[in-house]
Amino acid sequence: MLKVNHLSKHFGDVHAVKDVSFHVKKGSTFAFLGTNGAGKSTVIHMIIDLLKPDHGEITFTDGVLQNVTGVVFQNHRLDEELSLEENLIIRAKLYGIHRSEAKKRVDELLELTSLSEKRHRLYGNCSGGEKRKTDIIRALLHQPTFLILDEPTTGLDAESREEIWAFLRQLQINQELTVFLTTHYIEEAENVDYVVIMHEGKIEVEGTPNTLRSQYAKTILTLYPVDVDMLLTQLREDEHTFEHDQHTIIIPLEESKDAIPILQKADKNISHFSIEEANLEKVFLQVTEQIKGKVNT
Amino acid sequence: MIPLIKRHTKLFLKDKASVFFSLLSVFVIIALYVLFLSESISSNIPNFEDRSAFVFLWMFAGIIAVTTATASLGALGKFVEDKVDYKSEDFLMTRITKQTLAYSYVYYAFIIGLIFTVLLCVFGFVYTFMNYDIILHVSLSLIATIVLSTLMHTLLFYLITSSLKTMSALSGFSTIVGTFIGFLAGIYIPIGILPSYIQKVIVLFPTTQSTVLLRDTLMTDVLEPIQTIMPSEAYNEVVEMLGVKLYWNGELLSNTFSWIYLIGFTLLLIVLVFLRNRK
Numbered sequence: 025m026l027k028v029n030h031l032s033k034h035f036g037d038v039h040a041v042k043d044v045s046f047h048v049k050k051g052s053t054f055a056f057l058g059t060n061g062a063g064k065s066t067v068i069h070m071i072i073d074l075l076k077p078d079h080g081e082i083t084f085t086d087g088v089l090q091n092v093t094g095v096v097f098q099n100h101r102l103d104e105e106l107s108l109e110e111n112l113i114i115r116a117k118l119y120g121i122h123r124s125e126a127k128k129r130v131d132e133l134l135e136l137t138s139l140s141e142k143r144h145r146l147y148g149n150c151s152g153g154e155k156r157k158t159d160i161i162r163a164l165l166h167q168p169t170f171l172i173l174d175e176p177t178t179g180l181d182a183e184s185r186e187e188i189w190a191f192l193r194q195l196q197i198n199q200e201l202t203v204f205l206t207t208h209y210i211e212e213a214e215n216v217d218y219v220v221i222m223h224e225g226k227i228e229v230e231g232t233p234n235t236l237r238s239q240y241a242k243t244i245l246t247l248y249p250v251d252v253d254m255l256l257t258q259l260r261e262d263e264h265t266f267e268h269d270q271h272t273i274i275i276p277l278e279e280s281k282d283a284i285p286i287l288q289k290a291d292k293n294i295s296h297f298s299i300e301e302a303n304l305e306k307v308f309l310q311v312t313e314q315i316k317g318k319v320n321t
Numbered sequence: 322m323i324p325l326i327k328r329h330t331k332l333f334l335k336d337k338a339s340v341f342f343s344l345l346s347v348f349v350i351i352a353l354y355v356l357f358l359s360e361s362i363s364s365n366i367p368n369f370e371d372r373s374a375f376v377f378l379w380m381f382a383g384i385i386a387v388t389t390a391t392a393s394l395g396a397l398g399k400f401v402e403d404k405v406d407y408k409s410e411d412f413l414m415t416r417i418t419k420q421t422l423a424y425s426y427v428y429y430a431f432i433i434g435l436i437f438t439v440l441l442c443v444f445g446f447v448y449t450f451m452n453y454d455i456i457l458h459v460s461l462s463l464i465a466t467i468v469l470s471t472l473m474h475t476l477l478f479y480l481i482t483s484s485l486k487t488m489s490a491l492s493g494f495s496t497i498v499g500t501f502i503g504f505l506a507g508i509y510i511p512i513g514i515l516p517s518y519i520q521k522v523i524v525l526f527p528t529t530q531s532t533v534l535l536r537d538t539l540m541t542d543v544l545e546p547i548q549t550i551m552p553s554e555a556y557n558e559v560v561e562m563l564g565v566k567l568y569w570n571g572e573l574l575s576n577t578f579s580w581i582y583l584i585g586f587t588l589l590l591i592v593l594v595f596l597r598n599r600k
Contacts, residue, residue: 074410090416101411103328105335117324118415
């Protein structure tokens, strides 16, 4: 769907993007993560042709950019003084969609997002969640197959974020969309198909969330022993790796089910336990810490 | 492009403050006219039957020239605002090109400038008829001057505002234009009163040329009677002092010169706008 090869961009002396390459497969959800200033937005701006790369190549395999791509920008770009419907009809016409067809398409998408009754409300008077849904509708007017979402849920409350994601999941199934996503909420990338983590203009790690979790983060089993010494002896006999203090024993695991035999054996020696799953946030923190470590040494 | 022009126009007209500030110079001129300009100009010309109409039409022609400039500049505020708010980026995600987007602002500002100028013209025509019993005629020359002056100002301000990146820069530029436009049109201080070196600079501005053409057209009915009651030397002094005719080194600049100057300047701006958008 999208091939990015050896992309580089300088702003004066700053090397903002350094030889970035990746491939987004059709129908997949691709998450582009990174710290502030990592170069994510620069890459997106080059993908959508608002910035010219110094080097490298961007190819959409399914057609030209404007036809196949819908973009949801981080900041709202619709007109506050116009109603939702007016905003959407104007944009639809800019895609060359005839008024009657545009109206039909807008009706369908407003219905899908439960915004039909608010179609005449001024965009500026809508809530953050309603505005974001309208932004997404705007990106889908011309029925693109590739949807770029730049920080789509930033500034939204938890309920609105969940609503937006439910809508996006529904869209992806119904419209066979390929989704390219950047987000600060790393938990939002847990269920994507592929993750790229950028730092200071470079891709540091990439892979499926499962691969990254297994490589960079462990599931943590925390035991709260009744008799610490007895439990420690038992764990040493079973050759487990662990850390401990007087009240807790922390055991890193490959995956959650590895906790079952440990818990079965330790049954009478623990008062309770907790399991903290490996997640992308841990991966992200681990990767950024590794990079900082490299820089410091 | 039409949906974009409609969108810009709709948003501009909804923004009452933008509309007001794009006509602020006009309101200032009217206020100055009522407060003292009318009297001070009257005192400089001999008393004759249509003297008050003469002064009003002199000021009215200046207002029309100023409106062709400030209305289009006010409209171009939307152009800068869209850049600042990155709305232009959103438009470029559709199937329109950068050129289409750029020209949509030029056409829209031209249309707004034209509409506001025509509305003020209608108001002025009605006011002249009701107060001075003079029926002004819509001549080809009047239409051509208004269209050309609006187009020239729109193109000029488009070129300047396309390099502005903040609303405060636009606000600063609008203040400069609002302050100087009354001088260029020779309203705040009649051109003939200014020192000769400043007169020479002012004559170079196309706004001054369009003001002269408008005065020539709109003041026809009042210039003829004053010509008959005054010696020609005194008449020439009055029209030079009030900027009804322009002089360069003592030589009268003809209307043909003003037309060529204005058309030439506009053509140059068309080329510059084309080159800018071709990049």
